[in-house]
Amino acid sequence: MLLFKHRWNRICVRIAIWFFVIFTILMLLCLIKDNNVFQIVFLAVVILYFPITLGIFFFLFLNTLTNIRDIQEHFMTLLLVLLNFPFGVLYVTFLPF
Secondary structure, rough: OOOOOHHHHHHHHHHHHHHHHHHHHHHHHHHEEEEOHHHHHHHHHHHHHHHHHHHHHHHHHHHHOOOOHHHHHHHHHHHHOOHHHHHHHHHHHHOOO
């Protein structure tokens, strides 16, 4: 977190990290237990994550335009937030339906 000077960048990176941890734990629970409840909860979290991430992405894009001098920090934040999309899709493909 020392890489990010802007408060909103730190918040967005923390949100991305927490969603990654939640994705991983729920995916592992779905693979360990063959229970439909875990699969439904996992799919609900993934579906909930996409609009949240799109909102975060739009907000970070506006933040980048207003603070253009810290473009590397903002780009790094955008990249970390967008990295969760492939992980979410990949984890959904691992679910045993």
